[in-house]
Amino acid sequence: MPTPLKNDRFLRALRREPVDCTPVWLMRQAGRYLPEYRATRQAAGSFLAMAKTPEIACEVTLQPLRRFPLDAAILFSDILTVPDAMGLGLHFVEGEGPKFERPLRSVADIDALAVPDMDTELRYVMDAVRLIRRELDGRVPLIGFSGSPWTLACYMVEGGGSKEWGKVKALALNEPAAMHRLLGTVTDAVVAYLAAQRAAGAQALQVFDTWGGVLSPAMYREFSLPYLARIARELKSAEVPVILFGKGNAPHLDALFASGADAIGVDWTVTLEDAARRAGGRVALQGNLDPAMLYGHPEAVRAQARAVLDSYRDGNGGSREGHVFNLGHGMSPDMDPEHVAVLVDEVHAYSAR
Ligand code: CP3
Numbered sequence: 001m002p003t004p005l006k007n008d009r010f011l012r013a014l015r016r017e018p019v020d021c022t023p024v025w026l027m028r029q030a031g032r033y034l035p036e037y038r039a040t041r042q043a044a045g046s047f048l049a050m051a052k053t054p055e056i057a058c059e060v061t062l063q064p065l066r067r068f069p070l071d072a073a074i075l076f077s078d079i080l081t082v083p084d085a086m087g088l089g090l091h092f093v094e095g096e097g098p099k100f101e102r103p104l105r106s107v108a109d110i111d112a113l114a115v116p117d118m119d120t121e122l123r124y125v126m127d128a129v130r131l132i133r134r135e136l137d138g139r140v141p142l143i144g145f146s147g148s149p150w151t152l153a154c155y156m157v158e159g160g161g162s163k164e165w166g167k168v169k170a171l172a173l174n175e176p177a178a179m180h181r182l183l184g185t186v187t188d189a190v191v192a193y194l195a196a197q198r199a200a201g202a203q204a205l206q207v208f209d210t211w212g213g214v215l216s217p218a219m220y221r222e223f224s225l226p227y228l229a230r231i232a233r234e235l236k237s238a239e240v241p242v243i244l245f246g247k248g249n250a251p252h253l254d255a256l257f258a259s260g261a262d263a264i265g266v267d268w269t270v271t272l273e274d275a276a277r278r279a280g281g282r283v284a285l286q287g288n289l290d291p292a293m294l295y296g297h298p299e300a301v302r303a304q305a306r307a308v309l310d311s312y313r314d315g316n317g318g319s320r321e322g323h324v325f326n327l328g329h330g331m332s333p334d335m336d337p338e339h340v341a342v343l344v345d346e347v348h349a350y351s352a353r
Contacts, residue, residue, distance in 0.1 A: 003138030005203075010072040011141050014204060014241040014263050014284045016322035022309060022351035023071035024344055025143070027245075028330030029064040030076050034337060036063050047092055051077050057128040058135055065140065067337060068344045072140050072204070073132065075197070077125055079147030079208055082189050083156045085116035096160070103159030107178045115189045118196035125193075126200040133201035144202025146194050148209035148231075148246075149186040150224035153179070156186075165214050172223050179223065187227045191234045198240050206243040206265070207231055213248015213267075225255055232260040243286055247329055250275075257282050267328035272308060276315030276323075285312065286324040291331055294339045301339050302346040309351050320351055 005011070009023035031037055040060055044050045051057055061076040080098050084090035089101030104110055116122060132142055147155075155161070157168040172179045194205045212224040224246075232242050244256060245265030253275055256264045263284035266275055275285055293304040305325070312323040325347045331340075 005138050007140050013324050016284050018321055020353055021348045022320055022323055022325050024325035024347040025070050025072040026327050026331055030060045032333035033331055033335040034063055052124050054124055054127040054131050058131045061132050068341055072143050073136060074143040075129060081125060082193055083152055085121035086113055099160040104156050110178050110182045113185050115192055118192055126196055129197050129200035129202055141203035143204045143206055144197030145206040146190045148207050149183045149227040151209050151211045152186050153182055154211045183227050187230055191231055194235055204241050206245055209246040212246045217251055220252055229259040253278055272312035273315035276312050284322040286326050288328040291327040291329055294335045298342045301342050305343055305346040306350050
């Protein structure tokens, strides 16, 4: 029998149940802003070596929890492990971010793709999940995650990051049937990947649709939203909630609220007051402090945290339930860990019921 959770605020908030204070975790809470992360990375040699060694992935997952009273841990890994396991050959170029050795260059490349085997090619991820659960010993829940089909397809077609995402948009426009076959295969892989993380012990699942917001509304409704909704439907389970995070998803919130997901993660381009009012209690909301607010001085960080908490309450009929505090996107390497401590403290103190 797994140890019962000592702190289940995060899971309770995702179910919109009462909590003693608003739970908080931060996207990219494990990373280069922490000196202990930089030391572990130096010793391991590379980011991928860290992610592919369960003991190191576990250590790095726990690092931010040793410093801050965060209410959830997130698996240390990357969204690009899935295309890597599909044979694209992931590597990281210093200062340039992720690259694939064999990006998708033709319809034939797309039709040759297969869903990777979770027990072999992605076993290191499941081993990390099992190890982290053991080491957490019920302190806080563990979040598993995946990229969204559209966001993974962006990297698979471009071969890396991009400003314009011209190749993947051209594929969607010129070869829509092939694009849908690609998104279908990637969705099958994402569902299998998240289900395997859940079976290994993940207690909540988050899908990162980082690049859905670069699409026009019509293209978003065709190439991102239906696949997000399929994931939410196929993973529906009362015990393990699904969070759909999307950078720039504000224009699509009404559709996302009806998608079947338990919670929607939003960035700072929408107020939580507006989002909560539109959600009308159908889902929990996660977000949405602009990560750059962490560059402010500590009193400014505290004031910004309070503003986010109050904005949610104002849109949610005066109640703070159903809110998970987070940033609207990930942290950056030059952020000050002291400011994170201040942020977490303010969220808990100010929202205490
Ligand atoms: O949130 C966490 O603490 C969990 C770990 C996590 C990482 N990547 C670790 C990581 C998560 C959830 C991700 C998801 C991810 N990876 C996304 C979606 C989230 C988002 O930011 O929208 C995307 C688009 C990627 C792809 C990716 N991985 C990029 C673009 C980069 C380079 C970023 C950079 O700043 O150089 C990575 C590498 C990566 N993934 C790092 C970390 C901590 C930096 C690695 C290092 O150099 O040490």
